Amino acid sequence: MKEPLFERWAESGWSPADPDDAIDLVTAFVVGFVIEEQEQHQAARADPSRYSINQRDARLDEGTSRVKQAGHLQDEGAQRFERHLGMVLDGIAARPDA
DSSP, X not given: OHHHHHHHHHXXXXXXXXXXXXXXXXXXXXXXXXXXXXXXXXXXXXXTTTTOHHHHHHHSOTTXXXXXXXHHTOOOHHHHHXXXXXXXXXXXXXXXXX
16 A cells, blocks of 8 residues: 555655655544544533633633634634644645755
8 A cells, every 4th residue: 555655755756764754644643633532522521611712711821812812713623634634744745855
Protein backbone atom coordinates (compact mmCIF):
# COMPACT_ATOMS: atom_id res chain seq x y z
CA MET A 1 0.00 0.00 0.00
CA LYS A 2 2.79 2.43 0.81
CA GLU A 3 4.99 1.63 -2.18
CA PRO A 4 2.97 3.58 -4.81
CA LEU A 5 2.89 6.60 -2.50
CA PHE A 6 6.63 6.36 -1.88
CA GLU A 7 7.32 6.09 -5.62
CA ARG A 8 5.19 9.13 -6.42
CA TRP A 9 6.74 11.20 -3.65
CA ALA A 10 10.27 10.11 -4.64
CA GLU A 11 9.55 11.30 -8.18
CA SER A 12 8.55 14.65 -6.68
CA GLY A 13 11.88 14.99 -4.87
CA TRP A 14 10.98 13.71 -1.41
CA SER A 15 13.66 11.91 0.57
CA PRO A 16 12.91 8.30 1.53
CA ALA A 17 12.13 9.25 5.13
CA ASP A 18 9.67 12.05 4.29
CA PRO A 19 6.78 9.90 2.97
CA ASP A 20 7.02 7.53 5.92
CA ASP A 21 7.03 10.48 8.34
CA ALA A 22 4.06 12.02 6.52
CA ILE A 23 2.04 8.82 6.80
CA ASP A 24 2.92 8.49 10.48
CA LEU A 25 1.93 12.10 11.11
CA VAL A 26 -1.46 11.79 9.39
CA THR A 27 -2.14 8.51 11.18
CA ALA A 28 -1.27 10.06 14.56
CA PHE A 29 -3.50 13.05 13.86
CA VAL A 30 -6.48 10.90 12.82
CA VAL A 31 -6.17 8.52 15.78
CA GLY A 32 -5.70 11.38 18.24
CA PHE A 33 -8.64 13.33 16.86
CA VAL A 34 -10.94 10.33 17.09
CA ILE A 35 -9.85 9.51 20.65
CA GLU A 36 -10.38 13.13 21.73
CA GLU A 37 -13.83 13.27 20.11
CA GLN A 38 -14.87 10.04 21.82
CA GLU A 39 -13.62 11.25 25.21
CA GLN A 40 -15.45 14.56 24.92
CA HIS A 41 -18.73 12.88 24.00
CA GLN A 42 -18.46 10.34 26.81
CA ALA A 43 -17.50 12.99 29.36
CA ALA A 44 -20.32 15.29 28.26
CA ARG A 45 -22.83 12.50 28.81
CA ALA A 46 -21.46 11.83 32.30
CA ASP A 47 -21.13 15.53 33.23
CA PRO A 48 -22.74 18.02 30.81
CA SER A 49 -20.95 20.91 32.51
CA ARG A 50 -17.47 19.51 31.81
CA TYR A 51 -17.26 21.10 28.36
CA SER A 52 -19.63 23.98 29.01
CA ILE A 53 -18.38 27.01 27.08
CA ASN A 54 -20.05 29.38 29.56
CA GLN A 55 -18.34 27.75 32.53
CA ARG A 56 -15.06 27.85 30.62
CA ASP A 57 -15.53 31.58 30.04
CA ALA A 58 -16.15 32.09 33.75
CA ARG A 59 -12.89 30.29 34.63
CA LEU A 60 -10.79 32.40 32.27
CA ASP A 61 -9.11 35.55 33.54
CA GLU A 62 -9.79 39.10 32.44
CA GLY A 63 -7.88 39.98 29.30
CA THR A 64 -8.65 36.71 27.54
CA SER A 65 -11.33 37.96 25.19
CA ARG A 66 -9.70 36.41 22.12
CA VAL A 67 -9.38 33.04 23.84
CA LYS A 68 -13.04 33.21 24.86
CA GLN A 69 -14.07 34.22 21.34
CA ALA A 70 -12.11 31.33 19.83
CA GLY A 71 -13.85 28.90 22.20
CA HIS A 72 -17.22 30.01 20.87
CA LEU A 73 -16.09 29.39 17.29
CA GLN A 74 -15.34 25.71 17.87
CA ASP A 75 -17.33 23.49 15.59
CA GLU A 76 -17.80 19.78 15.93
CA GLY A 77 -17.16 16.60 14.05
CA ALA A 78 -16.52 16.36 10.35
CA GLN A 79 -16.11 20.07 9.60
CA ARG A 80 -13.51 20.52 12.32
CA PHE A 81 -11.75 17.28 11.34
CA GLU A 82 -11.54 18.33 7.68
CA ARG A 83 -10.18 21.78 8.57
CA HIS A 84 -7.54 20.38 10.92
CA LEU A 85 -6.52 17.60 8.54
CA GLY A 86 -6.20 20.20 5.79
CA MET A 87 -3.77 22.15 7.98
CA VAL A 88 -1.71 19.00 8.59
CA LEU A 89 -1.67 18.16 4.87
CA ASP A 90 -0.73 21.72 3.93
CA GLY A 91 2.22 21.49 6.30
CA ILE A 92 3.29 18.16 4.85
CA ALA A 93 3.02 19.53 1.31
CA ALA A 94 5.25 22.45 2.23
CA ARG A 95 7.90 20.28 3.89
CA PRO A 96 10.03 19.15 0.90
CA ASP A 97 10.72 22.78 0.01
CA ALA A 98 12.04 23.52 3.52
